[in-house]
Amino acid sequence: MKTKGFATRSDEIGAPLIKAAPCLEIKALEKTGEFEGYASTFGGEPDSYGDVIAPGAFAASLSAHRAAGTMPKMFWQHDAREPIGKWLQANEDAKGLLVQGRLNMGVQRAREAYELLKEGDIDGLSIGYRIREYAVDTDTGVWTLEKVDLHEVSVVSIGANENATIGSVKAAKAAQELSDKLKAGDRLTEREFEMWLKGLGFSNSQAERAARVHLKGQGEPAAADDGLAFCRALLGR
Known part of the structure; x- marks a missing residue:
């Protein structure tokens, strides 16, 4: 009540x-x-x-x-x-x-x-x-x-x-800007993708590993949904 x-x-x-x-x-x-x-x-x-x-x-x-x-x-x-x-x-x-x-x-x-x-x-x-x-x-x-x-x-x-x-509000703002970039269909560089993951709460080692494996091994994500799907997979969700 x-x-x-x-x-x-x-x-x-x-x-x-x-x-x-x-x-x-x-x-x-x-x-x-x-x-x-x-x-x-x-x-x-x-x-x-x-x-x-x-x-x-x-x-x-x-x-x-x-x-x-x-x-x-x-x-x-x-x-x-x-x-x-x-x-x-x-x-x-x-x-x-x-x-x-x-x-x-x-x-x-x-x-x-x-x-x-x-x-x-x-x-x-x-x-x-x-x-x-x-x-x-x-x-x-x-x-x-x-x-x-x-x-x-x-x-x-x-x-x-x-x-x-x-x-790190500045980092949060940067993460939002990178998310907007992904949503617009733009591609991120390895460094940008790493920064984006850190802004979402990933540890340094997780973000670096993800950027290295995903971007170098599989190519850059073309859209936000791809990046989010990868994040969920990395976290086991």
């Missing part, structure tokens, strides 16, 4: 809720302190709080920020006493909440955060928000958050949502 309404959970009263997202791929972190990634992803499996976030959940809040000329704050570990930079852009796409920001390299804590991120010692983004509207499945206890006010996005050590990343 599903019910809908405005949030009344006791933990929603007072300080905003927080939700974290682990995993860092360092390609998205620049020497200038600029980085980008997904602070939250839509749908999928419930996170460790038993919640999923619906597409469009951030739309009203982001619109309000734009109208006011503001952005969610960037904090270190959700500590409002330790701002470490600023978010330059925050937008929803088909996957989730995509954020682009810049660490303030003139601040000691931001420099420390940069070094920790670069070495992979910390690996998370986390959102601080307040629930406005939700639907709850009383059979499973899963909350679907339909509208939230986004207050801040922090760099954190531990996260909850395995799909949202300070990640």
Whole structure:
């Protein structure tokens, strides 16, 4: 049974809720302190709080920020006493909440955060928000958050949502471009095919082996369906 309404959970009263997202791929972190990634992803499996976030959940809040000329704050570990930079852009796409920001390299804590991120010692983004509207499945206890006010996005050590990343968004974009190229019927070079597989989540060794065997041994794929069929075969699906 599903019910809908405005949030009344006791933990929603007072300080905003927080939700974290682990995993860092360092390609998205620049020497200038600029980085980008997904602070939250839509749908999928419930996170460790038993919640999923619906597409469009951030739309009203982001619109309000734009109208006011503001952005969610960037904090270190959700500590409002330790701002470490600023978010330059925050937008929803088909996957989730995509954020682009810049660490303030003139601040000691931001420099420390940069070094920790670069070495992979910390690996998370986390959102601080307040629930406005939700639907709850009383059979499973899963909350679907339909509208939230986004207050801040922090760099954190531990996260909850395995799909949202300070990640290689550039690699994901490249993979999408290569997928579009395949769909258009164009052929990929060995290097492009290898990059495409890595963007789909294959390991370096898998991608290199696939490119070597498939492209050299069998010729380049002529269309997206051929490439996808090969990927499924490689994964044993």
